[in-house]
Amino acid sequence: MSEAWDTLRSHRQDLEGISLASLIDAADRGQHFTHQLSDLHVDLTRHLATDQTLELLFDLARERRVEALREAMFSGEPVNTTEDRAALHIALRNQSDRPILADGVNVMPEVNAVLRKMQAFCESVHNGTWRGSTGQRIETVINIGIGGSDLGPAMATEALRPWWSNGLHVRFVSNVDPSHLSDTIRDLDPETTLFIIASKTFGTQETLTNAHAARRWIAKALGETAVSRHFVAVSTNADRVAAFGIDTDNMFEFWDWVGGRYSMWSAIGLSIAMAIGFDQFTALLEGAHEMDCHFRDAPMHKNIPILLGLLDCWYRECWDCQSRAVLPYDQHLHRLPAYLQQLEMESNGKRTRIDGSPTTEGTAMIVWGEPGTNGQHSFHQMLHQGTTLVPCDFLVAATPTETVDDDRYDILVANCLAQAQALARGHGLDNIKAELEETELSESDISTLAPQKVMPGNRPSTTFLYRQLDPATLGRLISLFEHRVFVQGAVWGIDSFDQWGVELGKHLATEILPSVVDGSATQGDATTRRLTTHMDALRRG
Numbered sequence: 001m002s003e004a005w006d007t008l009r010s011h012r013q014d015l016e017g018i019s020l021a022s023l024i025d026a027a028d029r030g031q032h033f034t035h036q037l038s039d040l041h042v043d044l045t046r047h048l049a050t051d052q053t054l055e056l057l058f059d060l061a062r063e064r065r066v067e068a069l070r071e072a073m074f075s076g077e078p079v080n081t082t083e084d085r086a087a088l089h090i091a092l093r094n095q096s097d098r099p100i101l102a103d104g105v106n107v108m109p110e111v112n113a114v115l116r117k118m119q120a121f122c123e124s125v126h127n128g129t130w131r132g133s134t135g136q137r138i139e140t141v142i143n144i145g146i147g148g149s150d151l152g153p154a155m156a157t158e159a160l161r162p163w164w165s166n167g168l169h170v171r172f173v174s175n176v177d178p179s180h181l182s183d184t185i186r187d188l189d190p191e192t193t194l195f196i197i198a199s200k201t202f203g204t205q206e207t208l209t210n211a212h213a214a215r216r217w218i219a220k221a222l223g224e225t226a227v228s229r230h231f232v233a234v235s236t237n238a239d240r241v242a243a244f245g246i247d248t249d250n251m252f253e254f255w256d257w258v259g260g261r262y263s264m265w266s267a268i269g270l271s272i273a274m275a276i277g278f279d280q281f282t283a284l285l286e287g288a289h290e291m292d293c294h295f296r297d298a299p300m301h302k303n304i305p306i307l308l309g310l311l312d313c314w315y316r317e318c319w320d321c322q323s324r325a326v327l328p329y330d331q332h333l334h335r336l337p338a339y340l341q342q343l344e345m346e347s348n349g350k351r352t353r354i355d356g357s358p359t360t361e362g363t364a365m366i367v368w369g370e371p372g373t374n375g376q377h378s379f380h381q382m383l384h385q386g387t388t389l390v391p392c393d394f395l396v397a398a399t400p401t402e403t404v405d406d407d408r409y410d411i412l413v414a415n416c417l418a419q420a421q422a423l424a425r426g427h428g429l430d431n432i433k434a435e436l437e438e439t440e441l442s443e444s445d446i447s448t449l450a451p452q453k454v455m456p457g458n459r460p461s462t463t464f465l466y467r468q469l470d471p472a473t474l475g476r477l478i479s480l481f482e483h484r485v486f487v488q489g490a491v492w493g494i495d496s497f498d499q500w501g502v503e504l505g506k507h508l509a510t511e512i513l514p515s516v517v518d519g520s521a522t523q524g525d526a527t528t529r530r531l532t533t534h535m536d537a538l539r540r541g
Helices: 003-014 020-024 029-033 051-063 066-074 108-126 151-159 178-185 205-222 224-230 238-244 267-276 278-297 304-318 336-348 380-385 408-425 429-436 443-453 471-492 500-518 526-540
Strands: 034-037 040-043 140-144 169-173 193-198 231-234 323-328 366-369 392-397 461-466
Touching (some): 003 051, 029 034, 034 304, 040 471, 051 304, 051 471, 066 278, 108 267, 108 278, 140 178, 140 205, 140 267, 151 169, 151 267, 151 336, 151 471, 169 267, 178 205, 193 205, 193 224, 193 267, 205 224, 205 231, 205 500, 224 231, 267 278, 278 304, 278 471, 304 471, 323 336, 336 366, 336 471, 380 408, 408 461, 429 443, 461 471
Parallel strands (some): 140 169, 323 366, 323 392, 392 461
Antiparallel strands (some): 034 040, 040 461
């Protein structure tokens, strides 16, 4: 039983029929509903919440020990309880002299040593000291990974494409579908290509299958001895790395207290550093660290991640919201929704509390989205007029990263602001009728058409506004979303750092694979066996 949740549910009934427009227009609305960190401005004024709502959410946070759990994470306690591990992604971007402990040991000397090693390697590739086996400079870097070893770096390198430097091109391969690797290397020269194999255990099936295919491509073109000049590893398993043919001096380490979806700040971010240069990678870490300090030190009523995480829980439980749309009005952030899908849905898509009991509240919302303005011409229809309430995150920069000599960027920004306003305020029947009466339509046609154009409004959203999407700003944003997820998990009482739900399918795939290879159809349930038999027939023609 939860007194705080009961009070919030009752409060939700008190807000029935509330006009979001009236909340927005209140003179003091910005006092508790707008927040700033450096040039990141977070506007919460378009939320179905009052000052009282926030106070009740803070009561919930205190009941669920959010602040104490936050302190436990920063102190290196094993907040990943099912695996008995700390979750110290904050250490990876710690830009201060503050020690961060895991099992009583300061991890910062090791973290900083790996960063120095990454820097030296990046500089050697950029300045041409590191060359391929035939003496050619590296022109293309391909990161082979999956999940957290792919989504974070792929998202960040795309987001920071204007900061790419030194003539390097960075690409990503994650899908074990052979076409992914084939399409990625089709136009490349093996002599000028470097692969980063990113796998903590160096045993992830998809990653190693792709890595061996890439290895065969290099060896066929350049010989076996070329492998060590065209492959490096991000891993913790030196024996497997060496067996693959990679010199362990070119293995970049990370630790078991780094969860995959929180690992872009570690050596997993080597591909980011290769793309944008190590100085800009450091700026990315600095931005994240700034948000870490804010999350650790700011009181609840000014703490942006806490506020966002609590509002997410409010909508999930008291408004029965099943999903949240992420709408970056920035083409460079086109991979952000996919990245946040893993961050949020793998972290908190769970039904069992830390103590083993079933959850009694809903957990992770479905995260989805598309860059503006594309989404306006597809699913925004549902956001405005559908029967499902979907809170939205709008992200937009004040200035573009590209130099433009026309009004395209102003059009983009105007559309972002307009969409958020339209969702909140809607368009009522009386106003629509009045507008239609100015046309040549008959009263009958007006009566028929007007209801079709009604938009009810009262659709909540957050607007994230920043000067420009530079590395530090991206660091702040991603760190903010990470801590937002932590707050959600703390409220729901679940372990946000394990991912047991991804294991069963992997195990079954290993069992079924021999049947797929030989067509025997001896593994899996009845449907799987029938499908395997039919697949074998299709292959045989």
